[in-house]
Structure formats: structure tokens, C-alpha cells
Amino acid sequence: MTVRALYHYDEIGLLSASERTPAGHRRYTERDLRRLYRVRALRALGLSLEEIAGVLDGAADDPESMRDLLTAQLRRLDEHAELIGTLRQRIRGLLGQTGGSSVPDPDRLMTTLELMSVFETYFTEEQRERLAERRNALGGEGVEAARREWAGLVEEGLRLVETGVPAQDERARDLVRRWDALAGGFHPDGPEGEGTKAAARRMWRDNSAEIGRSLPWPAERMAGLVAYLEQARQAG
Amino acid sequence: MTVRALYHYDEIGLLSASERTPAGHRRYTERDLRRLYRVRALRALGLSLEEIAGVLDGAADDPESMRDLLTAQLRRLDEHAELIGTLRQRIRGLLGQTGGSSVPDPDRLMTTLELMSVFETYFTEEQRERLAERRNALGGEGVEAARREWAGLVEEGLRLVETGVPAQDERARDLVRRWDALAGGFHPDGPEGEGTKAAARRMWRDNSAEIGRSLPWPAERMAGLVAYLEQARQAG
DNA sequence: GCTTGAACCTCCCGCCGCGGGAGGTCGTAG
DNA sequence: CTACGACCTCCCGCGGCGGGAGGTTCAAGC
Secondary structure, three states: OOHHHHHHHHHOOOOOOOEEOOOOOEEOOHHHHHHHHHHHHHHHOOOOHHHHHHHHHHOOOOOOHHHHHHHHHHHHHHHHHHHHHHHHHHHHHHHHHOOOOOOOOHHHHHHHHHHHHHHHHHOOHHHHHHHHHHHHHHHHHHHHHHHHHHHHHHHHHHHHHHOOOOOOOHHHHHHHHHHHHHHHOOOOOOHHHHHHHHHHHHHHHHHHHHHHOOOOOOHHHHHHHHHHHHHHHHOO | OOHHHHHHHHHOOOOOOOEEOOOOOEEOOHHHHHHHHHHHHHHHOOOOHHHHHHHHHHOOOOOOHHHHHHHHHHHHHHHHHHHHHHHHHHHHHHHHHOOOOOOOOHHHHHHHHHHHHHHHHHOOHHHHHHHHHHHHHHHHHHHHHHHHHHHHHHHHHHHHHHOOOOOOOHHHHHHHHHHHHHHHOOOOOOHHHHHHHHHHHHHHHHHHHHHHOOOOOOHHHHHHHHHHHHHHHHOO
16 A cells, blocks of 8 residues: 555545544544455455445445445456457467468568458448357368368459450359358358348458458459459349 | 547557648548558557557567567466456455355455455465465365364364463363464465464454454454463463 | 538547655654 | 654646537538
């Protein structure tokens, strides 16, 4: 304990010495001291000074208030712990992303960071939760398999663009169908799925350059591919 | 995002719009926007604005700074999570203490709170850790057994006091020996044990009234017993 | 052209739990 | 009587904005 804290408790009326010496020095009585003990203990449990004041002054009126406050605090701590857990996972994911890779690649890390924010801009929180559920359902190796399959589709699409195959060609339209089917696995079923799919398309359209830079293909070729697929999709 | 946050970032020099319209309105360029994305993503990972500014501006100089910062943040989150874990356990302990009991007994809860603080006053943090280790080593049922045995010793001691057996009597001295042996099980081995034992005795002596109130015996009888045992201990 | 409502601007106070410093008074030991 | 510490009051500071006051600017509708 520091004196400053005691002064502070005095200022806000949480705990003031009930006596003073003639010179104005604070004299804490036995009762004051016991109140201080309670304050300190409750502080150590993470309660705010306001809550502590409330429960210490109102405890006589409502003997249950103490338990209520503690259970509420327990819930808050649970939520906080969960938040910290997700943050830890995210950071570990980011660190692991280039962990065993050949290059340190801080640029890729930066781009991933930008995409996190973009992602949050285009999907609502609820949509993100649904998507996370689906990803969990697919499992780690499921996602990895889809990633590889998708890489194949990208290569195929880039070849189509390069060889000048028109977007109306059946090969392009077939590619779009397989592309969308693959992507569909990541979206929730039912009408919500339409919402996330639409949001994903908007995100791709507006940020293909940004997203492209996080991928192993040149960004401008990816942008071209996205536009090409959009055309093919319009063509049915 | 709120505009206020943007103004704030501008104020502290973290992110300012590189252009302004003739009217003075901020115009964020593409580059500004990308910087904003990074700021938001790093903020969402729990980093401070100062750290973010440091890593965004210094990333060119030191490509590893980003990884360093993230690993440091991971450690901080780990510590934070551990702290939250102990707090949760403590609160659950407090709530469970009178959970299945007959009376709500908020008074007992209050006293326990006071004792938490007293406990921290008499033992250093290191000593508390050692004591916790011992308690864990004893296990839940071990502690419970000791508690019951100790209750028997208290009853025995109270009878001795009541029947006027002098503290020098062999029965009193024997009781002290068994009492100290039982308590010894909770103290660490070696010289540190002496430290915790001495601290525990000081705590009992100064706060027997306080501690007594948390026990199922009348506080003043407990205080009398403590003084009696002190005498008996002096008598060898 | 005029009005209206929204969006934007700057400036400043507030939160929470104290830390720390300035500048003064009080208490006690030598 | 003189140090030197302990105590007092008053006030500014942090981090990350929120929110309000009071003024300007912009785009749309009449």
C-alpha cells in the first residue's frame, strides 16, 4: 500500500480516517483498518472501487449483494479469459505462418494484418462467427486440402486468361462452378450463406489487389483473374 | 471505427491524413488506409498505440521487430491469463465456501476477505508461494483431514483452559507439541520454514480476534486459547 | 438561390486508479 | 536547536479515446 492510494480512497469517499490528530494527520481506527482490509481484498479480486464502495456500504441492506457481485465478477473474468485465449491463438497463428518458412517475410505478415482488418470491415461479427464454425467443422487438414485444391483452380484460371480463352467459354464457366462449389464449403447453409457469399464477393472485388499481395501469385495477375471469373459468372 | 479515434491517431502522430481538402477536411489516401488497417489489426491484438507506432515506423529498419513484438505480446497475454485464472479460482473458492451451507452468512465472507489481506501483510509473496506449494502437495483431502484434526486440538485446548489447567502442565505442553507438528506440515522444509512459522505466529498473536471470528468458536475464547498456548510454548 | 440536415472541423473536459512532484507543516532523535 | 523524516494539500500526468460546445462545409431538395 502507498499513502497515495489512501489519499485517493479518502478523496472518493471510499475510506477516510475517522479521526484526525490536532495537527491534521489521519488516524485510522480499528474499524477503518478492517474496512481497508476488505477494500484491498476486493481490489485484489479485480473489482472497481465503485463496486467495492457499493457492496461495503450496501451490504447491510442486502446480504446477497456480495455474492451477486462476486458471481458477476466471475462471469466478467470468464469472458476476459476467453478473449485472451482467442488473442493468443491469433498471435500464435500469425507467428506460425512464416515460422518454418524460408524467408522471414515481414511483408507477408503486414499484409495478413491488413487483411484481418479488411475482413472485419466486410463481414459482420455474426457472419465471422458462422464462418469460424464452418472452418472448425472442416478441421485443419480439411482446410489445408481445400487450400491446395483452390491453388490448382487458380493455376488453371491463370492459364485460361493467359491463353486468351474468352470468359464465355465453357471451360471458364466450368471453372467458376468448381470455384464456387469449393468456396461454398466455407459458407454456412441456408440464407445466411448467401449473405456471407455476397460479402466475400464484394471484398474480393474491392480488394483484389490487397488480397493478391498475400498470395503466392503476382497481385495484378490475380486481379485480372478475379475480373475474368466475374465475367464468366455473369455468363452463367 | 469512430471519427474520434481517427482524430486521436492524428493528434498523437500515429496516423494522419496525408492530404486535406481546401476546406480543411481530412482526405485519407490509399496508403493512409492501408496503414489504418495495420493499426486496427495490431490494436485488435492488444498492442498499445505507442508500440504500434514503433513497429510500423521502424519495421523497415528492423524486419524482425514485428515478430519480437508479437512474441512479447504473447508472453504478456500468457501472464495475464494466468492472473485471471488465479482470480477465478479464488472467487470460486469464496463462493463455494458458503455455497452449500445452511445460512448465506455474508459476515463470514467479509471476515474471509479481511483475512486475505491480513495474510498478505504478514507473508511475503515468496513465502505465500511456498505455502501454496505445500498445500497443493497435501492435496484437498489432506488439508481437510488436517483441518478436522486441528478442530479436535482446539476443542481439547478450550477444555484445558476452561478447567483451569495451568499452561505449565504437561497436558498443555503436549498439546502445543501436537499443534506445532500439525502446523509444521503446512510449512516448507529448511530455513524458509522457520520464516513462515515465525510470520504465522506473529499473525496469530496480532490478529487472533480477527482470525477467531472466521472460526466456529467464539472469538474471545480463541484469543484466550492463543495466549494460553503461547505460555505453554514458552514453558517448553 | 435558399434552406436544411448531415458531416466535418477544433478545442476542451471527463473517465479510472492512482504516481509523482512542489511546497509547506509536524514530530522526534540527537 | 537542528536535522531529517513523515505527513499534509494541491495539481498535473498517463492511455485511449467518448462526448459535448460551437462553428464551417457539403450535398440534396425546393
